[in-house]
Amino acid sequence: MVAIIGVGHSKFGNRRDVSIPELAWEAIKPALDTANIEQKDIDFFVIGTAGVWSSEAAVAPLIAEYAKLEPAGSMRVEAACATGSAAIRVGYTAIKSGEADVVLILGIEKMQESTNPIVIELIGRFGNFFWEFENFGLTFPAYYALYATAYMAKYNASEEDFARVAVKNHFYGARNPYAQFQKEITIEQALNSPYISWPFKLFDCSPITDGASAVIMVSDDKVKEWKIDERVFILSQGVGTGTANLSKRDNFTSLKSAVYAAEIAYRKAGIDIDNPCKYLDGANVHDCFTSAEIIAYEDLRFAKRGEGVELIREEQTYIGGKIPVNVDGGLKAKGHPIGATGVSQAVEAYKQLLNKAEKGRQIDVVNGKYLTHNIGGTGHYAYVTIYGLER
Amino acid sequence: MEFEKAIEKNIEEFGFPVIIDEKSGALQWVDLREMNIRYLVSIENIMPFFEGLREGKLLATRCRDCGEIFFPPQKDCPTCKDSNMEWIELAKEGVLETLTVVFVRPPSFSNYDPYTVAIAKLDDGVRITAWLKGDPKKVKPGQRVKVEISKRKEGYLMYELIPIEG
Ligand SMILES: [Zn+2]
Numbered sequence: 001m002v003a004i005i006g007v008g009h010s011k012f013g014n015r016r017d018v019s020i021p022e023l024a025w026e027a028i029k030p031a032l033d034t035a036n037i038e039q040k041d042i043d044f045f046v047i048g049t050a051g052v053w054s055s056e057a058a059v060a061p062l063i064a065e066y067a068k069l070e071p072a073g074s075m076r077v078e079a080a081c082a083t084g085s086a087a088i089r090v091g092y093t094a095i096k097s098g099e100a101d102v103v104l105i106l107g108i109e110k111m112q113e114s115t116n117p118i119v120i121e122l123i124g125r126f127g128n129f130f131w132e133f134e135n136f137g138l139t140f141p142a143y144y145a146l147y148a149t150a151y152m153a154k155y156n157a158s159e160e161d162f163a164r165v166a167v168k169n170h171f172y173g174a175r176n177p178y179a180q181f182q183k184e185i186t187i188e189q190a191l192n193s194p195y196i197s198w199p200f201k202l203f204d205c206s207p208i209t210d211g212a213s214a215v216i217m218v219s220d221d222k223v224k225e226w227k228i229d230e231r232v233f234i235l236s237q238g239v240g241t242g243t244a245n246l247s248k249r250d251n252f253t254s255l256k257s258a259v260y261a262a263e264i265a266y267r268k269a270g271i272d273i274d275n276p277c278k279y280l281d282g283a284n285v286h287d288c289f290t291s292a293e294i295i296a297y298e299d300l301r302f303a304k305r306g307e308g309v310e311l312i313r314e315e316q317t318y319i320g321g322k323i324p325v326n327v328d329g330g331l332k333a334k335g336h337p338i339g340a341t342g343v344s345q346a347v348e349a350y351k352q353l354l355n356k357a358e359k360g361r362q363i364d365v366v367n368g369k370y371l372t373h374n375i376g377g378t379g380h381y382a383y384v385t386i387y388g389l390e391r
Numbered sequence: 392m393e394f395e396k397a398i399e400k401n402i403e404e405f406g407f408p409v410i411i412d413e414k415s416g417a418l419q420w421v422d423l424r425e426m427n428i429r430y431l432v433s434i435e436n437i438m439p440f441f442e443g444l445r446e447g448k449l450l451a452t453r454c455r456d457c458g459e460i461f462f463p464p465q466k467d468c469p470t471c472k473d474s475n476m477e478w479i480e481l482a483k484e485g486v487l488e489t490l491t492v493v494f495v496r497p498p499s500f501s502n503y504d505p506y507t508v509a510i511a512k513l514d515d516g517v518r519i520t521a522w523l524k525g526d527p528k529k530v531k532p533g534q535r536v537k538v539e540i541s542k543r544k545e546g547y548l549m550y551e552l553i554p555i556e557g
Contacts, residue, residue, distance in 0.1 A: 017417040055422060121497040130432055131463045135549060136508050136522055137493060137500035145491035146510060153489070153532040198492040198527070245463065247510055247518040252489045 001391050002095045003223045003231040006035025006216035007347040012335035013180035014112055015210035020056050021066035024108050027214035027340075028067050034230075035216035037102065039068050042216075044100040047076045048087030048107040049339035052122050053114040063106065080126050081288060082376030083107065084213070084342025085383035091217045092234055101219045107343030108212040119208050126377050128244040141197035141205050141289065143246065143378040148199050148291035150252035155306040157294070159199050163190035164312045165290035166203045166333075169326050171318075173333025175360040180209050180335030204290040209335030213344040220391070232353045232387045235369070238264030240382040249379075257382035258299040258375060265384040266301075269369070276301050276371070277323045280386075282352055282363040284345040286375040287330040296373050297325070300384070319363055327352075327361045342383065345372035349387040365389070398423075436466040439478045444548040447540045449483075451517060452476040462517045484555065485513035487534040492527050502544060509552050511536050523552045530554050 008030035015023055032038065047060040056062050064070040079086035084107035091103035111119055123140040125133050132138045151157055167187055173179040185203065193202035223231055240257035243249055249256065263273060271279045285300065287293035297308035302323050311317050317325035328334050328348045331341060349370040351357045368389035375382050398408045398421050408421045434441065443450035452461045454468035455475040462481065467474045490509040493500075500506075509523035523530065524539070535555040543549045 014412075014414045016412040016415045016419055117498045120495065121499060124497045128463075129430075132520055133497075134432075136520060137497055137503065137506065138508055138520075139493055139495065139497060141495070142491050142493045142508055146489045146508070149491055150489040150532060195492070195494045197494060200491075245520065247462070247520045249518075252510070 001220040002092050002217055002234045003220065003228070004215045004234070004346060004350050004387070005218050005223065005228050005231045006031045006033070006037070007350045008032075008034070008214040009178050009344060009347050010212040011178050012209050012211035012337060012340075012344075015110065016112055020054060020059065020108065020110050021063055023110060023210065023212045024063045024106055025067055027106060027108070027212035028063075028104065031104065031214035031216050037216060041102050042069060042072050042104045043102055044072060044091070044094055045069055045074045045104040045106065046087040046090045047074065048078070048083040048105070048343060049076060049109055050078055050080060050083050051109065051339065053119050054110040055113055059108070069104070079381040080376030081286070081336070081338050082342055082374045082381040082383050083339040084344065084346075085372070085374040085385065086342070086376070086381065087339075088215070088217075088342060088346055088385065089237060089239060089383065092237060095217060095219050101222050103217045104214060105217060105343055105346075106212065106214045107337075107340035109337035109339040110210045111208045111337060112210050116208060127246070131245055131247075139197060141200050144289040144292055145197040145200045146246060147252045147295060148289065151291055151295060152199065154253050155309060157291075157309045159201070160187060160191060161294070161309050161312060162199070162204050162290035163187045165287060165293045166190045168312065168315070168318060169287060169330040169332040172327045172361050173329025175358055176329045176334060177358060179329040179333050180207055181329070181333045200289060206288045206331040206336040209337040211335055211337035211340045211344070213340045213347050215343060215346050215350070230354055232350050232370075232389060233391055235386040235388040236265045236268030237383065237385045238262060238266075238268070240264075242377075242379040242382070244380065246378060254295060254299055254305075255375065255379035255382060257379050258296065258373065258384065261382040261384040262300050262373070265371075265386050269386040269388070271369070271386065273301060279367055280323060280369050280371050281365050281367050282324040282327065283371040283373065284326055284328065284330070284348050285373040287326055287332050288336060288375070290332065292375070293326065293330065300371065300373055319361070324363045327357070327363060342372070342374040345374055346385070346387070348372075349385075353387060353389050437464045440464050443478070443480070444540050444550065449481045449519070449538050449540065449550050450478050451481050453479045460515065460517055462519060481517055481519070481538070482514035484535065484537045485511040487511050487523070487530060487532055487536050487552065487554070488518070489532055490523055490527060490530065509536075511552050513538070519550070519552075521550050521552050523554070525554055
């Protein structure tokens with residue numbers, strides 16, 4: 001068993017007020033404090049950062065120097081937008097294997113060290129470079145819009161349905177002091193925003209964000225030795241990979257990598273794959289774009305194929321519904337600092353399960369299980385993780 | 392350009408290449424070590440693909456042992472673990488599966504008007520991603536399309552999808 005015993009989270013948004021290591025420290029310090037440990041207790045640390053838009057390349061040593069983590073072992077990992085979950089994966093497996101007992105995971109991204117056009121240029125290259133980007137100029141919204149169009153056509157969903165996801169996630173972003181956007185929006189506002197990549201408009205897209213998040217993970221032996229009460233366990237994790245080119249996939253209404261990862265995660269956690277909502281109190285899913293949240297409902301089996309859109313129409317993913325989803329604002333309103341997102345989801349799982357979420361966005365903890373779904377690239381990397389209060 | 396001028400002015404006035412960020416009001420050092428990156432991508436082993444375009448054909452590789460067609464073309468068959476490939480021409484028609492119109496473009500595509508990117512499943516079962524020519528409002532997934540080899544703005548060849556009327 002691997003447990004999370006401490007968490008830290010910076011404010012997400014435009015963080016040009018701090019440098020990369022200063023931003024990292026905003027997440028590391030509260031993580032050390034809540035875990036009640038010192039740097040010397042950490043025997044391994046993992047830095048998740050995609051970082052092509054920011055100045056520093058040797059990020060792990062930079063942060064080791066600033067936060068006094070050396071000489072403990074470390075590495076930097078990258079799995080596009082699932083970088084944070086990949087960092088958790090490394091720490092999780094290091095502890096499970098017995099190679100480490102106390103691990104710090106930091107996800108960090110400072111996207112706003114570059115201008116918006118440069119970031120748009122760079123993210124477009126997270127598909128297949130030659131056959132998609134170089135020749136046809138795909139952007140990140142464009143990749144996901146290809147899925148949105150196919151979903152709309154197959155299941156009669158509308159741009160208004162997608163807007164409902166934005167409205168929900170902004171509703172909860174408004175209740176999360178760490179979110180980039182802390183303002184509620186209306187369906188009309190979302191529908192009247194300019195097109196980015198049809199059918200996506202501005203409010204269908206997650207923003208360009210700076211942010212850092214951190215967790216302290218330990219072995220069960222340490223939980224017992226240190227007599228830690230405030231902790232959540234990682235019950236299971238499923239990981240999947242998709243093709244580089246979209247054209248090598250056989251449909252555009254589901255992410256095969258996510259379906260694969262979910263099946264593994266459910267099976268390992270003993271969750272009935274046909275009715276996961278019965279076991280889970282809530283979830284964070286990868287809503288880099290609004291339609292992606294709806295497709296995630298189906299890939300995770302919160303709804304049958306084609307019925308994910310009904311969940312949002314009926315407000316079943318608000319608190320009090322069938323399963324609350326992204327009640328921290330999601331990538332959409334909380335922001336999406338690439339490397340920090342997966343770790344931020346873990347922070348959210350910890351806060352929700354331990355009843356530490358802010359007023360107006362705390363779910364009811366009944367089953368003591370929470371799911372996170374983090375997708376990298378255009379479905380290239382999928383990480384589904386189940387967290388629980390009990391071993 | 393205004394950005395560059397502001398930096399020059401600030402070097403003169405304050406002695407450093409700094410600016411104040413409009414949104415946060417925070418002081419920023421502007422990196423002067425600008426770099427242009429241009430990659431060299433090897434196409435040595437898929438040269439027939441480009442020769443095919445010159446003859447007006449969209450080519451793929453097919454494994455002579457197991458028959459799998461590869462597009463994008465691959466030099467090696469990972470199933471048979473050999474490289475016994477032949478070049479074949481792909482079907483010229485197919486069905487549109489999805490599309491998007493890219494309004495906010497990467498700076499390196501700023502010389503183009505908003506363009507439509509589409510994925511079609513050709514009649515031989517191979518899917519291709521390409522630009523779709525014509526009014527995107529007039530097409531929907533399920534539309535029959537044909538493949539056309541065309542010349543792009545920069546003067547070199549590419550392949551496009553074109554809706555088949557009626
Ligand atoms: Zn073969």
